Amino acid sequence: MKASRIHAFGGADALSCEEVPTPTIRDNEVLVRNRAAGVNPIDWKTCSGGGAAAFIGKLPFIPGWEFAGTVEMVGAGVEDYQIGDRVFGFIRFPEAAGCYAEYVAAPVAQIAHKPDELSFSQAGGLGLAGLTAWQALHDKGQLQAGQKVLVLAAAGGVGHLAVQLAKAAGAEVIGSASAANHEYLRGLGCDRLIDYKTQDLASEVQDADLVIDGIGGEVGISALSCLKPGGRLVTLPSVTADAVIRAAEADGKQALGIRVEPNGQQLAELARLCAEGKLQLTLAGELPLSEARQAHQQSAGGHVRGKLVLTIEES
Numbered sequence: 319m320k321a322s323r324i325h326a327f328g329g330a331d332a333l334s335c336e337e338v339p340t341p342t343i344r345d346n347e348v349l350v351r352n353r354a355a356g357v358n359p360i361d362w363k364t365c366s367g368g369g370a371a372a373f374i375g376k377l378p379f380i381p382g383w384e385f386a387g388t389v390e391m392v393g394a395g396v397e398d399y400q401i402g403d404r405v406f407g408f409i410r411f412p413e414a415a416g417c418y419a420e421y422v423a424a425p426v427a428q429i430a431h432k433p434d435e436l437s438f439s440q441a442g443g444l445g446l447a448g449l450t451a452w453q454a455l456h457d458k459g460q461l462q463a464g465q466k467v468l469v470l471a472a473a474g475g476v477g478h479l480a481v482q483l484a485k486a487a488g489a490e491v492i493g494s495a496s497a498a499n500h501e502y503l504r505g506l507g508c509d510r511l512i513d514y515k516t517q518d519l520a521s522e523v524q525d526a527d528l529v530i531d532g533i534g535g536e537v538g539i540s541a542l543s544c545l546k547p548g549g550r551l552v553t554l555p556s557v558t559a560d561a562v563i564r565a566a567e568a569d570g571k572q573a574l575g576i577r578v579e580p581n582g583q584q585l586a587e588l589a590r591l592c593a594e595g596k597l598q599l600t601l602a603g604e605l606p607l608s609e610a611r612q613a614h615q616q617s618a619g620g621h622v623r624g625k626l627v628l629t630i631e632e633s
């Protein structure tokens with residue numbers, strides 16, 4: 319099968335599209351003919367030697383942790399999936415999952431049935447970002463209806479889903495994004511928008527129950543001032559999480575880091591919200607698998623709206 323992989327850590331140029339062996343499946347796994355693989359910042363961070371590089375084992379490494387496609391083979395013990403089922407998933411993280419490929423071996427506990435409302439490309443971009451948004455809002459953030467949520471990087475992969483999930487949970491949502499994204503984010507349900515290029519977050523908001531910090535570092539630290547007493551901030555970028563948590567502790571505030579975890583039940587919940595029209599995935603672009611380099615460059619630019627996805631044609 320074709321896959322995009324690296325033989326040494328480096329920039330986007332380290333990726334090359336090659337013929338590799340098709341993966342084999344174990345008990346409780348399915349082999350999926352992949353149609354789309356989502357691109358996330360963790361992909362290029364890991365390819366450059368950061369991110370999840372400590373967990374992926376020996377090189378070569380096929381990046382990608384989320385996908386959507388059609389079940390082609392089922393392993394022993396699989397009851398809920400049959401050949402031909404359309405599925406999506408976020409698998410094996412932080413170990414290597416190999417989703418930038420024509421076939422993916424997926425544990426059934428980490429996949430769900432694809433909602434008809436989403437294309438393969440949209441579903442291929444939902445798993446990692448959708449579960450991050452869900453776990454940040456609900457598992458870490460303990461969000462309650464009626465609370466005020468501030469989402470930093472609201473137009474990004476995680477952010478645009480967090481905005482919709484927070485609205486679906488009955489929250490009031492403030493988004494931070496450049497002005498060019500404000501109309502788009504209003505359409506997704508943001509009640510209020512802040513232009514981070516011209517407005518100071520801390521002077522604009524001081525009463526958030528929950529901040530979802532998709533930026534981290536100094537931006538995350540300054541966003542601690544947006545919390546009301548007793549509020550909490552969930553910071554997404556792992557590399558600066560300790561600094562944000564330390565700053566919060568020094569200031570008597572609560573900040574938490576997160577490492578998104580595969581969870582098939584939560585994926586099914588996301589699929590249900592898609593079917594109910596409460597959640598949609600914006601495609602920033604669809605590129606063929608052979609253009610994974612360009613996708614990494616675009617993602618690393620830091621201004622993607624929604625999700626970038628690599629598409630894999632039916633052969």
Ligand SMILES: NC(=O)c1ccc[n+]([C@@H]2O[C@H](COP(=O)([O-])OP(=O)(O)OC[C@H]3O[C@@H](n4cnc5c(N)ncnc54)[C@H](OP(=O)(O)O)[C@@H]3O)[C@@H](O)[C@H]2O)c1
Binds near residue numbers: 476494
């Ligand atoms: N710990 C975990 O488990 C976990 C899981 C998922 C993601 N993450 C991390 O979370 C971060 C966000 O991920 P993502 O996939 O959402 O990233 P992304 O899609 O690349 O985010 C792009 C967005 O960031 C916005 N942006 C850039 N600078 C901004 C600023 N200063 N203030 C507000 N918005 C800004 C851009 O909006 P404009 O174009 O309007 O500037 C763009 O829409 C990444 O660092 C990622 O690695 C961590």
